[in-house]
Each structure stands twice: as C-alpha cells, then as structure tokens.
Amino acid sequence: MKKVYASAAEALDGVLKDGMLIASGGFGLCGIPELLLAAIRDAGTKDLTFASNNAGVDDFGIGILLQTKQVKKMISSYVGENAEFMRQYLSGELELEFTPQGTLAERMRAGGSGIPGFYTKTGVGTVIAEGKDVKNWGGQDYILEEGIFADLAIVKAWKADETGNLVFRKTARNFNPPAAMCGKICVVEVEEIVPTGSLDPDLIHLPGVYVHRIIQGQHEKRIEQRTTRKREEA
C-alpha cells in the first residue's frame, strides 16, 4: 500500500482523463490543492468539470485552468472575485451549475457515503428548484438533490501520515473532507507527511480509507482579503 508519491505530476500520472469530473477542496483561496491544480494545468487535460465552491481568482486556484480553457463546466456556489470566470460564463464558453454552498457540500458528502440523492429545503421556491422533484414533510417542501460521484478528488490537508490519515488546519478544512470522500480516486497534497503512528488516532479529521495518493510540497497559501487591525486598538 504505497500512497506517497514524489511529485504532483507523478501522483496524477494515469489518473487524468479529458472530460472527467473533479471534486476540489478549498474555499476561496483557503485550503485549495494549489500544487495539484498546477500539475493539471501542465498536463493539459481538457473539458474538465469541477465541483468546487469557488474557482479561485484569475491567476490562482482553478482560475489558472480557466485561463488555459481546460474547464468546460463548474459546479459552484460563488463566482465573484474572478473576472475571467464571469466573462467565460456570460459569453457562454463555460457552463455553470449554480449550487448553494451547503447543498454542494452535502452532495459531495452524500456521494462519498453511497447516497445518490437527498431532499433539502435549501432553494425551495427559487430557480434552484426548477425541474427538481419536490416532497412535502410536515407542511414543508423539500427538493431532491443528487450526490456527486467524482472521477477524481483533489484535496489539500495540513498533515498526513503514510497511510493517508489526514489532519487539516483551521478554516482550511472547509470542502476538503467532503470532496475527498466523493472521489473514486483521491489525491491529497500536504505540508508535511509524518511517520505512521505519530498522529493521535483520536484527532484524525479524515481517515486514510478515503485517500489513495499523497504528496508533500511547498505551498504559497495566498491570502485573498488581508484584513488587519492596528496594534494600538487592542
């Protein structure tokens, strides 16, 4: 059971295929699999569909794959802060399946848990509900949403052991666990690979059963909105 690979390109070797569905972790630029995204750009894989809350910014995150026109469709809740995304969407070059943020997270979790569909009240009475089955429980309407079964999940974690047990850091956890769960193959990039046995088993956020390949690398970890207060305000 060798899960540790030497580089992002090596970890994605034989995995990437044109037209595949990729689930990606990250929220904004926080906790995104930046090394794997760069490797997908370099591999030139085309017609990709991404299930990802955002598409990064113009020159970082999934944004780099929009610039190279490698993305056919996004399944996302938010496209602000990315001018190229909006341009491609409004010109019809890029398909977009708007999915409420919680519905997207649950669609990933459900797909990874063997649940092909679930009912939610999110989006009832809005355009999101159009064409979807409606059921009523206790006087409240719920709409049918489908689980996401991705061909590949790309994920960023803080630490992994050699068996793929993962620990995330602060709000960089976000969509990474549900994205990891819904991928047929899950490739993870981490800041540190630690020896198996050195993580406290009670404090593992995602067990290694979901993780197939791991790489360690240097992360830029760009900040989207640097917001601070002055020291004297303390």
Added chain:
Amino acid sequence: MWDRNQMAARAALELEDGMYVNLGIGIPTLVANYVGDKDITLQSENGMLGMGAFPFEGDEDADLINAGKQTITEMDRTAYFDSATSFGMIRGGKIAAAILGAMEVAENGDLANWMIPGKLVKGMGGAMDLVAGVGRVIVVMDHANKHGESKVLKECTLPLTGKGVVDRIITNMGVFDVVEGGLRIVECADGVTEEELRAATEATLV
C-alpha cells in the same frame, strides 16, 4: 436616518445572550462591533464557530479566514469543522439567527440578494442554505437603491434567494416585521417620521 454603523447597532439589539449567529458580508459584519457584553458565538459558514476579531498586522494566517475571505482570529471557544458539518448545523436549525444584506425584500418575506440577470453574477454562496435553515432571518440594507427607488417591495423582481424567509427588516429609515398581509412598522430611524417611512416604502404596510 441611520448610517451604516447605526444600522449595525440596531441589528445587534436583535441578538440575545447565548445565541449562535451567522453574519453576512457588508453591514452585517459590523454588527459584531455592537454586541457589547452579550455572550454571542459567531458562526462562519466556511467552517468555524467562535469567530474572533481581525488579526493584528503581521499575525494574518492564510488558513484562517471568514466567509468573506477576510483574515480573522480564533477565540478560546473556537471550533473548526468541514463545510458539510457547517451547513448541517445551518440547515438543521442549530444557528439561532442570520443577519444578511439584500438587494430586494418583499412584503411576503421573499428575499433576493444573489444575482442580477445579465449584469451581476456572483452566486448565492451559503445564503440560500442560511435563509432556509436558521431560526430567524434579519435583513439589514439601505431602504432605497442608488436610483432612490424602494428596495422594500410588494414583490421581488430579481431571482429569489428564499421564498417567505425574512422575519425582520432593518433599513436606514426604520425597522419592519413581516406579518400576515404585509409589513408592520416596528420603529422609525432617528429623524424619520412615519409619514416619510410610508412614502418611501413600496410594500404594503399593515
């Protein structure tokens, strides 16, 4: 008329000791400055309960942001979790209230705040989940748009974020509750008369 900070201060009066609350982007974010001694835990839907203040210069952490992607800090009570868990607590009604901005609100409680067709495409983010799931939805927004037209309407014209979801509306001109048959004026902002408030509002006032 109230300014942004006065609107935020008025919205903070809606919060009670012990509440878990989600604050939206913009004026709602300012509400955190006015909770005073009340024991309020702020939820950030990207996976955090117990959101702290902005960091001091030099202490920013790329792994610690709020839903507006701003750098923030943690507190003693802070807990982190993934997005599916985060929206589980939102959809499951564990979050007592959400304070959100809006483009339009209607007298039946309809809310529109996520897109202008053909013009502005940002996305709903977590807003549709929040308005569907939390205990109480409070909208804080300017009473009129930049053309001076009422944003408090009989019917929304923009794509909805939620249908019949708003409980209370706080604008720079006053406070309204969504009730049977329309909106009820709760109070007028400083220096605004009830006549002025009625004249500036398109929605049915009961």
